[in-house]
Amino acid sequence: MDGLSRRDSLKLLSAGMAGLSLTAITGGNVDAQDKSSAPAFRGQHKPKPLGFDPSKLKGLSEKLIQSHWENNYGGAVRALNTLEQRLDTMMKEKDLPPFIYGPIKREELVRTGSVVLHEHYFDNLGGDGKAAGAVLGAINQWFGGYEQWASEFSRTVHTGELHNYWAWDHMHNAPTGLPLLVLDMYEHAFHMDYGAAAAKYVEAFMQNVKWEEVNRRYVAANKIHESLSK
Numbered sequence: 304m305d306g307l308s309r310r311d312s313l314k315l316l317s318a319g320m321a322g323l324s325l326t327a328i329t330g331g332n333v334d335a336q337d338k339s340s341a342p343a344f345r346g347q348h349k350p351k352p353l354g355f356d357p358s359k360l361k362g363l364s365e366k367l368i369q370s371h372w373e374n375n376y377g378g379a380v381r382a383l384n385t386l387e388q389r390l391d392t393m394m395k396e397k398d399l400p401p402f403i404y405g406p407i408k409r410e411e412l413v414r415t416g417s418v419v420l421h422e423h424y425f426d427n428l429g430g431d432g433k434a435a436g437a438v439l440g441a442i443n444q445w446f447g448g449y450e451q452w453a454s455e456f457s458r459t460v461h462t463g464e465l466h467n468y469w470a471w472d473h474m475h476n477a478p479t480g481l482p483l484l485v486l487d488m489y490e491h492a493f494h495m496d497y498g499a500a501a502a503k504y505v506e507a508f509m510q511n512v513k514w515e516e517v518n519r520r521y522v523a524a525n526k527i528h529e530s531l532s533k
């Protein structure tokens with residue numbers, strides 16, 4: 304097991320464009336239970352339910368998906384809530400030095416990235432794996448065809464262009480980027496079904512991609528890009 308396989312690694316088909324607000328991309332899961340805290344620090348995020356039946360995926364077991372959703376994604380949501388509430392408490396300590404506050408702030412971004420990417424990941428599963436729509440046109444335009452794109456996406460994994468990017472951890476790009484297709488390559492995403500055979504997991508993932516969702520993101524990202532380019 305090398306360092307790469309142990310560490311976070313996520314493959315993103317990404318439109319490198321401007322970001323969205325955190326509230327928008329985390330679904331704005333804020334309720335009014337604690338009015339004494341600012342909305343940014345209430346820590347009331349709730350896990351987003353799976354949009355598909357986890358027993359129906361091809362080559363990915365229900366046990367794997369449920370464990371991933373409950374323990375890893377759910378864990379990130381719970382951690383983010385804890386961190387926000389801790390930040391709220393710390394903000395009220397007037398003499399608290401920045402070097403105590405800083406590491407918690409760093410963790411907030413790591414966990415936010417984990418929540419955002421996991422939601423993208425689960426939302427782009429549950430389909431038939433057949434690329435279609437405007438995003439397929441963009442793939443053809445920028446990669447010369449689906450097979451070329453898929454080949455690079457499987458291997459590696461700004462400005463309105465379409466690229467495959469590989470993110471080392473949850474801090475990079477995700478919270479303010481516009482990922483189109485997210486593949487989780489943490490071992491927790493495949494080890495239960497495939498052991499160390501990560502390539503087989505990638506093959507299974509590709510059979511379950513919900514391209515309707517990827518296309519929806521692509522069209523939405525294009526609109527944002529157009530509005531920012533004026």
Ligand SMILES: [Fe+2]
Pocket residue numbers: 371375376421487489491492
């Ligand atoms: Fe994960």
